[in-house]
Amino acid sequence: xxxxxxxxxxxxxxxxxxxxxxxxxxxxxxxxxxxxxxxxxxxxxxxxxxxxxxxxxxxxxxxxxxxxxxxxxxxxxxxxxxxxxxxxxxxxxxxxxxxxxx
Amino acid sequence: xxxxxxxxxxxxxxxxxxxxxxxxxxxxxxxxxxxxxxxxxxxxxxxxxxxxxxxxxxxxxxxxxxxxxxxxxxxxxxxxxxxxxxxxxxxxxxxxxxxxxxxxxxxxxxxxxxxxxxxxxxxxxxxxxxxxxxxxxxxxxxxxxxxxxxxxxxxxxxxxxxxxx
Numbered sequence: 001x002x003x004x005x006x007x008x009x010x011x012x013x014x015x016x017x018x019x020x021x022x023x024x025x026x027x028x029x030x031x032x033x034x035x036x037x038x039x040x041x042x043x044x045x046x047x048x049x050x051x052x053x054x055x056x057x058x059x060x061x062x063x064x065x066x067x068x069x070x071x072x073x074x075x076x077x078x079x080x081x082x083x084x085x086x087x088x089x090x091x092x093x094x095x096x097x098x099x100x101x102x
Numbered sequence: 103x104x105x106x107x108x109x110x111x112x113x114x115x116x117x118x119x120x121x122x123x124x125x126x127x128x129x130x131x132x133x134x135x136x137x138x139x140x141x142x143x144x145x146x147x148x149x150x151x152x153x154x155x156x157x158x159x160x161x162x163x164x165x166x167x168x169x170x171x172x173x174x175x176x177x178x179x180x181x182x183x184x185x186x187x188x189x190x191x192x193x194x195x196x197x198x199x200x201x202x203x204x205x206x207x208x209x210x211x212x213x214x215x216x217x218x219x220x221x222x223x224x225x226x227x228x229x230x231x232x233x234x235x236x237x238x239x240x241x242x243x244x245x246x247x248x249x250x251x252x253x254x255x256x257x258x259x260x261x262x263x264x265x266x267x
Contacts, residue, residue, distance in 0.1 A: 003216035003217060003218050004106050004216065004217050005214040005215070005216055005217070006213070006214065006215055006216070006217050007208060007213070007214045008106070008107075008110070009217060010204075010208055011205065011208065012110045012113070012114070014201060014204040014205065014208075015114055015201065016113065016114065016117050017200075017204075018197045018198070018200050018201035018204070019114070019117045019118060019120075019121060019197070020117075020121075021196070021197045021200055022121060022193055022194055022196075022197030022198075023120065023121035025189075025192075025193030025196055025197060026121065026189070026190050026193040026194065027121060029126055031126055031130075031168065031171065031172060031175075032120075032121065032126060032129055034168070035120060035129060035130065035133050035168065036120070036121060038133065038160075038164065039117055039120065039133070039136065042136075042137065042140055042156075042160070045140075045152075045156070046140055046143055046144075049143075049144060049147060049149050049152055049225075050147065050217055052149070052224070052225075053147045053148070053149065053217055053219055053224065053225070054215070054217045054218075056219075056220040056221055056224060058224055058225070058229055058230055058233050059233065059237075061149055061151065061152050061224075061225055061230055062230060062233055062234050062238050064152050064155075065151075065152070065155060065230075065234070066238075066241060066245055068155055068156070068159050068160070069245045069248065069249060070245070070248065071159075071160075071164065072159060072163065072164060072249065072252075073248050073249055073251075073252030074252075075164050075167055075168075076167065076252050076253065076255075076256040077252050077255050077256050077259070079167060079168070079171045079256070080255070080256040080257075080259035080260040081259055082171065082175070083171060083174060083175065083259075083260050084259050084260065086174075086175050087262070092175060
């Protein structure tokens with residue numbers, strides 16, 4: 001059994017989370033933005049599992065299971081919305097959807 | 103010991119490729135590789151149930167859903183919208199600020215204990231199933247309602263509305 005310092009897990013997960021944040025801010029393709037959100041959810045899952053192993057408490061892994069169910073539901077609804085947007089506007093560029101801009 | 107650092111390097115590398123790839127299909131394929139490295143992380147922590155669920159649900163179901171939607175939408179490299187360079191630089195700076203804040207908080211906290219697995223059957227299916235069906239039975243049932251409503255909502259949203267006029 002190998003032993004990694006907890007700090008390194010936190011560092012890895014925060015790097016991947018901020019890559020996801022940068023992806024949401026930088027890209028304009030709606031599907032790539034969705035994939036960045038998946039990246040963020042996954043980094044949080046990894047950190048929850050690391051803390052669960054660190055504390056010797058299985059509750060964290062149960063929460064990872066719930067987050068995965070939530071992510072599946074979110075992706076199904078979100079991709080349906082993207083398909084609907086594409087059908088109405090013929091593009092998935094999010095700058096087309098600027099009605100809420102002030 | 104060095105396996106973790108190699109896999110961590112691979113996951114950071116592939117996740118950077120996800121957000122920089124021009125073609126959306128390539129970035130989905132890189133996302134599959136990123137999730138594969140996450141599965142290896144779970145196996146290294148002996149969280150077998152989470153590893154298998156990650157493999158089946160994320161790499162199997164969700165990424166296939168992404169690819170299928172991309173096929174329906176029929177994007178190619180020419181129709182890929184690009185943001186201006188200023189917006190890109192501002193986005194990188196904002197994400198970098200977030201990372202710096204988290205790392206600074208970590209440095210201020212200043213602990214570095216090792217992640218050691220005390221109970222070897224912590225992440226096994228038997229142990230997790232007992233916890234899931236005893237303490238978390240109600241959230242489990244509620245999540246089934248969530249999945250059902252998401253399915254109905256996705257079908258309702260994605261079907262074409264009949265012309266009522």
